[in-house]
Amino acid sequence: MNLNRFCYLFLALAAVGSLFSLHPFVMWCLLLNALTLIIYGIDKLAAVKSWQRVPEITLLFFGLIGGWVGAILGQQIFRHKTQKQPFKTYFIITVIVNLAISIGAMYWVYQYGIGVQW
Template sequence: MLLIIYFIVINVIAFMVMGIDKRKARKHKWRIPESRIWLIAIIGGAIGATFGMNFFRHKTKHRSFRFFLPVLAVIDTGLLIWLKFFVS
């Protein structure tokens, strides 16, 4: 149960980070480093980051984001399913 809560929270954070960074980009303000966005995605927030990327149309011109975020989201989903059904 705790694992599911973690995945929900980290993905909401990832979604919000994409929205915040997009807003800052429009206002020409200090931005969230891409390395931080990747870190959040790698620690479980790839699904939220992918939805945020598409919802806010942010980072969609970056090939690395456009390709690797969805791949990482699939890996996260598979890992979550594996942990939920095969480990617990």
């Protein structure tokens, strides 16, 4: 099984694991960002050792779905993906899209009361 499949397997486990907490959204964010940080570390190790790498699309996807804080930490801690210009541009776009969707969802919930128990 390649490294990319492990990333998505752990993503699925994080999603299922977060459902069993008192605050599933908060737990999802924590697990996703921790997983993203670990994946950046593993990818940096793979780059140094010339092993199979995590595809950039996977790194970008994890940032898009909310793991961008862990990705930024991983980039700074491991000095990984900080100089590659196309990746940096795509990464910033994924952060902006994630923030826009998150703000839009919060606005929708508070404006229309969807999912809010009164």
